[in-house]
Amino acid sequence: MALQLASVKLWADNKNTAHEAYDGPVLRVAIMGLGGYGTRVAGAMQYCTKAKLVGAISGTPKKLTDWQDSFGIPAKNCYNYQTYHQIKNNPDIDAVYITTPNGLHHDMALAVAKAGKHVICEKPMALNAVQGQEMVDACKAAGVKLLVGYRMHFEPHTLEVIRMRKAGELGKILFFRGLCGFKIGDPKQWRLNKELAGGGSLMDIGIYAINGARYMTGEEPIWVTAQETKTDPVKFKEGVDETIQFQFGFPSGATASCLSTYNQNNLDKFFLNGEKGWAEMQPSTGYGPIKGRTHKGELNQPVTTHQTVQMDEFSDILLNGKQPVVPVDGNEAVKDLKIIDAIYAAVKTGKKVELSL
Template identity: 60%
Template structure:
């Protein structure tokens, strides 16, 4: 592809060039099983993010959108027309369990508000369907553990919507860390936030969101620092700032925190609902660095290393890579790229530690 050739010209001759020239990302490796089976998916909660996923799935090869679940009957006409879906494959929250009798649906993707993830993951598992759940996987560690247990009991897969684990720039950052080309990781800056709009939206209601900026986009900072170091944080220290106590009466606005890792690496992180232009993952190693900025949004992701600019194909939507990648895991047994329920649980443990540190006045709190 042209973007890769351009990149190789920029850094020609280096060890990094050789490594990138032989790297195969998931979007290049997907193949239908011998029986031609595609993974049939129903989206649960037909809001704006579900629309994004459905749009992205138009370009999928292994995953196919079959239907959806909604509490708004008028959306059935809209969605069936827009995405060419059979109205018989749509359900309400009341008759959700009828999906178990639909052989065309292999998996459901939960795109509901955070506090509803727990209920619908468990209900889906009991139907014998594989489950993809948008992040954060839950609003408490206890709920996350119950979701994992329910899916294991039902012998179904549980994946969390960490789309970036299939995104090429992120994959390359992880490869550079794993290969040792960065040397020992010493420090990580991980920032993500934006100025939130409508003060009446569900993300600002604790009963639906579970928390504010931390639950919504701060989780990217946590996950990013974890895949940048390849380690799990053992302690956190955090503080919260509120400039608008009315708008953010129920949830957090801005949080700054540090995370310590077993190797001695430190991550400095910020998340906010109060201002824009905050999106960066900067990884410093003994031998070099990687910077992704923007790092976590829908793209295009941009990046550079100590050897020059990174350049990968950004024409596909992240959700296309994600849905084909997860279908590959389910249909072909491909290794999971750290998107299981256990991965989501690890982030929930850090989030709870962050909130505990804030409640303790910023004192260092162990992640357990």
């Protein structure tokens, strides 16, 4: 936890994250799933102005006591996985951020919605599009909102490329390339467990290329083709993909070529090409500083702590009705899940799969 917080503080102390005076409503959040990413979000939230960490939900008692000490969370706002439905009776919590393994998102989101709290869920939102739509429907029926942790939708360098594309500075978009991956370690971790992860690299790092292809081109894919490569069937068991290459076609005629892998480092790269110009980002989605350049020169937008900005933006969306440049709601996530379903179908059949989003 100390390492996570030190990393977050390093970015939060950057001069570009200086606070501005704020006296509006504050979103009060409980985090469910106190692992590595939950801890990163918690640390980043210490620097939010519009959102506050007020609760914690975990199946590990020691984590709950540690978080009470580290983040000043009152014991009355701490729950385990058997008692968290009781948040219904806790007026101090507005929303729950689910950062548990993918396979747990669906049931937890339904329970949080039933308790009358807004749902914030990490991506991918569910294991498939059917589950995702059920989450959207449950939140709508409960009268609560559903947001997904698309932190890159608020990242300044990313938003500048989107602005340039919308302004026509790149001309007609022709091609996108997204390379996402890393060499995964511990073979016993949940990310290599089909039941908990729902797949392999595609369900973890590949989501960035999928979503990135959509917000970079500004279009929805209408077909997908895909191929899987597996060099270690012991580590990457049946249903857990090691490497998948996938391609999209868009209504304008633009195409995308992407790679998702658990067997290569030195990736995390986006490239967008148009008739008048281009944009390249590397790193394009990592936690540290995003770097990029275009045909006009280097991108020099502010460096931010992604999770701090995301949670403040989520507060504005949930409490003030703000509309983000790129959607971050459940419907946006269902589209990604439909694409993931199509990629897996294309891998299995070897055929082009038509899409209608």
